[in-house]
Amino acid sequence: MWSIKAAAPLLVLAGVCVSLGACATGGKPEIANPLTPLDQYAVKVVETPERLALSVHTGGLSARQEAALTDFAQRWHESGAEAITIETPQNSAQEGDPRAAALAVASALSRSGVPDARVRIVDVDAGGAAHAPIVARFASLQAVGPDCSGHWSNLTSTKDNGVTSHFGCAITANFAANLADPRDLARPAASQPADGIRRGVVLDKYRQGQITSSPKDEQANGAVSSAVRN
Numbered sequence: 001m002w003s004i005k006a007a008a009p010l011l012v013l014a015g016v017c018v019s020l021g022a023c024a025t026g027g028k029p030e031i032a033n034p035l036t037p038l039d040q041y042a043v044k045v046v047e048t049p050e051r052l053a054l055s056v057h058t059g060g061l062s063a064r065q066e067a068a069l070t071d072f073a074q075r076w077h078e079s080g081a082e083a084i085t086i087e088t089p090q091n092s093a094q095e096g097d098p099r100a101a102a103l104a105v106a107s108a109l110s111r112s113g114v115p116d117a118r119v120r121i122v123d124v125d126a127g128g129a130a131h132a133p134i135v136a137r138f139a140s141l142q143a144v145g146p147d148c149s150g151h152w153s154n155l156t157s158t159k160d161n162g163v164t165s166h167f168g169c170a171i172t173a174n175f176a177a178n179l180a181d182p183r184d185l186a187r188p189a190a191s192q193p194a195d196g197i198r199r200g201v202v203l204d205k206y207r208q209g210q211i212t213s214s215p216k217d218e219q220a221n222g223a224v225s226s227a228v229r230n
Contacts, residue, residue, distance in 0.1 A: 037163040041146040041172040045182045048142045050075060053133040054105060056089075056096040061104050069105065072136060073112030079140035080183060084114060086121045089132035101134050109136070141183055145176030 052072045054065050061069070076084055088102040106119050126132035148169040155164060179185070202212045 038168045040165075040167065041169050043172060043176040043179070043185060044144045045141050045185050046144055047139050049137060050079070050081075050140055051135060051137045053135050054101070055131065055133050056094060056098050056101045058096045061101075061108060066108055069108040069136070070112050073109050073114050075140070076114060076138055079138065080181060081138040081140050083118045083120060084109060084136055084138045086119065087124045087135040087137070088121055089126035089129070089134070090123045091128055092126035092132040093128050093130050094132065098132070098134065105134055105136055141186075143176040143179045143182040143185065145173035148173050 050072070052068060054061070054068070057065075086102050086105055088098050090098070092098060102121050106116070106121060109119055110116055124135075146169050148166060151166060153165040181189075205212045
């Protein structure tokens with residue numbers, strides 16, 4: 001017959017084993033992967049302000065201002081920014097109506113394809129300035145790569161059979177320079193909707209026991225020339 005005192009060490013040992021088993025099977029432990037040589041350099045996504053200052057004229061926007069706004073709207077389209085903010089100076093000692101000028105700027109942006117819902121007009125205190133401009137601005141994202149102009153190690157030193165200190169710098173810098181949309185580094189790109197018509201055609205052929213793949217293009221066949229074979 002076992003006594004409580006004799007069974008106590010066994011119960012403690014069993015408890016330890018159960019705890020270790022729970023730790024081993026409860027979930028995969030998070031192990032930090034060591035950095036590879038290609039992880040020495042990374043592309044940084046920074047926010048770059050885009051700003052256009054326009055003087056307030058009594059006769060409305062000038063031709064140069066219209067052209068500048070067209071270019072500004074194009075940069076906004078390419079950046080994928082959310083909205084454009086038009087800052088209207090208040091309490092300014094200047095001729096002309098800043099509010100009317102801000103509305104003219106908004107109309108010019110609209111003619112350049114910027115949706116009205118993406119343009120907002122806000123008032124800013126000019127502090128009595130004599131020539132406070134109308135300011136249109138938005139924030140764009142820019143991919144910035146590493147500077148590979150310095151810190152180059154000796155390429156002839158290969159006794160350790162390791163990578164150089166600047167290994168991967170050039171390819172990372174080139175990747176940043178060729179990246180079309182820096183937002184793709186922050187979130188996956190949106191996928192296009194599936195082709196419902198093509199899917200219906202394939203399913204219909206499948207139900208009928210027909211081949212679902214596209215027909216073979218005879219013009220795409222490759223044949224070795226007889227002159228080469230001979």
